[in-house]
Amino acid sequence: MSTPFGLREVREAYRRAGRWLHRTPVLTSRCLDQLAGRQLFFKAENLQKTGSFKARGACNAVFIEKEINPASPGVVTHSTGNHGQAVAYAAKCAGLPCSVVVPRDTPKVKCSAIEEYGAELVFCEPSPRSRKETCAEIASKTGRTIIHPYDDYRVMTGQGTIALELLEEVPDLDAILVPISGGGMTSGIAITARGMQPACRVFPVEPAGKFLEKSLRSQERLWPNPPQFLDTIADAIRTQQMVVEAASGAAVYAALHQLEQVTPPPQKVGVILCGGNVDLDHLPWVNQMGLK
CATH class of the missing domain: 3.40.50.1100 (Rossmann fold)
Incomplete structure (x- = not known):
């Protein structure tokens, strides 16, 4: 099946918008590698312009x-x-x-x-x-x-530059974990990964109640109509010495605890830290501890 954009368009997007963006670092942690039982490479989009990918x-x-x-x-x-x-x-x-x-x-x-x-x-x-x-x-x-948040090929193509940078730095990744909301970032990363490293699998990480996997497997829409926001602290996906959004935590959790469910289990995994814009006045664990 043909797609409306590919690796060429992603490279064009990088040339078009690159001067206005950061080339974000790829971070590693021996401690987290030991916990996960594999190598993890964290793409720090929380350090991107405006605080997110x-x-x-x-x-x-x-x-x-x-x-x-x-x-x-x-x-x-x-x-x-x-x-x-x-x-x-x-x-x-x-x-x-x-x-x-x-x-x-x-x-x-x-x-x-x-x-x-x-x-x-x-x-x-x-x-x-x-x-x-x-x-x-x-x-x-x-x-x-x-400019739609995700149902826009121009937006998807721009998000694909995340994988462009990541796979240029770590070209032999065999999986990338992506927190998913509307799917624009996942689509851009999947298209780019297929063009650069076809063996690299891309796994969307969804919050509980999203029904994405079940809907894809059944090939029918299983969520309510009209759609509703999920009740989750990860507001960015409701449809270390670093601050990241709860949405980023979803991918980190999957990297540490869920990849053994994949066949074959990937060994070199990219993890997208999608953003770092946190409302410090409404941290859920602070409220639960009675500190506010």
Whole structure:
């Protein structure tokens, strides 16, 4: 089956957006290797511009918009925070106006960051439907181009640059673990890995209740309609001496505890630390300990 983009487009995205992004480090830990019983290579996207991998896809999409339409009235998106920050950052770099639709319960730290990049912040009800409808209404009124968080090939292609860097540094990986929400990062990484290292398997890591694996195996949609946000502390995937999001922790947990379930078990594994934007005022373990 053919795909709408491949390794060539990912390399083009890297050339297009690379100057606005960090080439993030790949970290290792002997202690975690011993615990996992295999070699682990952590791609530190928590150190990326705007604090998450989302800057890659956003920069690629926004700069394509600027190339295609130099007189563009701007861009608009909807987000739980990380993608919104990324699009706001990319729009600022490209010199384009930007609106970002976020649910009312989005962490304050993410809302503040979006506004600091100069974007207009628009609040909506905390549901996927409300996000999409509010975003579409703004696009209709202003003529701004929607930069979807994941259902956008420009965004997927930009996210694929994560695997481009990772496999350039560790070319003989036999697996990559990717925290999954909408699937844009997983899609970009899977396409890139297939082009660079076909033997490397890509495993999405989902939060409990997402039903992704069951839906794929049954080839039918098993989640509610309309879709709802999951009740999880990993707000970035609701649809060491470092701070990472809980979403990153999902991939770390899978690397340490679940890979023996895979046949054959991979021995050199990339783990995507997808972001580091944490609302320090609402850490769940702090609340549970009665410290707030």
